[in-house]
Amino acid sequence: MSQRQIARFTVNGKAHEAAVEPRTTLADCLRHDLKLTGTHVGCEHGVCGACTVIADGEAVRSCLMFAVQADGMDITTVEGLSNDDDLTPLQKSFRKHHALQCGFCTPGFLMAVYAYLTDERPAGELTDEEIREAISGNLCRCTGYQQIVDAIALAAQRMGAQHLGSK
């Protein structure tokens, strides 16, 4: 059995320490060690985007990252999107446009879109093509994507200068 190593990182603003095997993925560490089951695991090889979290400001696939690689990083999961009991503008936009059915893909979409709208978003109005490009790394088997695109367009409008994580 492999020797466990200690990974220390911040998740949703709180310091965590986990004793993990070197091969433990960040996704498994978040779900099993930290009990943050909002991060979903689908394909487990970097294709579906369901496991997307934000690490030091960048959207990453937590199934492709070892927990020990996250040592010292600042991680945000879907549980950390809202800072209290209310939903963020992005989440409200998904609800308004019914941008989910089974919801399995939704945490990954929210995190990828969060990173896009807060960090990588081009100036000016977003086109549907730009939105579809931004979510091209996330797969949904239920919605047909149009509601997701509509929700992101609304979120982008609602945010304006407003930060996504605030009310």
Ligand code: FES
């Ligand atoms: S579970 Fe990580 S990309 Fe599919």
Ligand code: FES
């Ligand atoms: S809502 Fe079911 S996979 Fe996207």
